[in-house]
Amino acid sequence: MPRGTETRQRMLDSAADLFHTQGYHATGLNQLVAAGGAPKGSLYFHFPGGKEQLAAEALEVSGERLGGVLRQLLEAAADPADAIATVVELLAKTLAESDFQRGCPIATVALDAAAESEAIRSACAGSYGAWHRTIADYLARQGIEPERAEALAVVALSSIEGALMLAKLNRDLAPMYAVGAHLRETYAKET
Template identity: 35%
Template sequence: MTSKGDLTKARLAESMLELIQTSGFSGTGLNAVIEHAAAPKGSVYFHFPDGKEGLGVAAVELAAKQFETLISEAAASTGNASDAVRAVIAALSTIVSGSDFRLGCPVSVVTLEMGAESERLRLACVTAFESWIAAAASLLEAGGVDAEHARSLATVVVSTIEGAVIVSRAMRSVQPLASAAEVVAALIDQRSAKAGETR
């Protein structure tokens, strides 16, 4: 059974995650997180003794889990890797456009703002990106791509999606994400076809 304290801690991380997306890491104050989470005043330092940095790490870890879940659900509901990636990008497009282009990837936000300032936050972002690359690589390997090429292509896929989210927000259009989906899916199909020829 989840305790009240655990629920408060999770709520604080969720609020931090959402506020990072809309206001940035630097623009998100602890009072704003407390208010957004409707949490007791002293709860942040009780659950996160190291303050904003620790809360930021928790938010990045939560974002990592959410995107991993999105990848696994897409993989389970589609027939191949390229369709799974299309499904992931379609889901992201819905999130971005549904928020009136206010929500993006919190991990990229934290990386850009804090990567040179906090080694702990930078490493949390590395871990998040690595988890997504690993999940995408597993998906590609299941489609027949060898491990080395799967890792390389998965890195391209994640990097392309990250860039497309940023450009979509800037343009206030999901067209960059749609274009990314087409190009990435074509790359995956091409690599999968090559893998099939060599087997």
């Protein structure tokens, strides 16, 4: 990997981590540059649109990473009920292991800055849309009627996102476990 590409990727990775835990507005330019291990000029060299461009691209990276994990978990599960329960369990574990700092890698920034930046809104919507598509396509491949699979994917994504937020706010995984049990039961009835 060429040195400039390596620096750019390191900046994206560190920005994705900072935005995940702190949000957009609480993460400063100096912090982004320091975490990326690059001189300040590198930020504008690699991201001429500044912090907003870096955030949008970092969100895309975060969304793709979680999307890849989601696809792996779904495909490895015995059935849709086990699949969705495994997804919820992994997200709950990640949240707990981070001392309730690392919920959804997109939600913190979506709530913080999507209303004021089209680039950030679009990156957030793209990630959520890809996750929705992954779940709906998986459910359809499992024999669930496509329209119903679409609806179940919306319910799963919305429920999990809400549970992550409540768990993070209350520093308690109970919402995750409640949603996981409910989704498992719902998906078991569908297949």
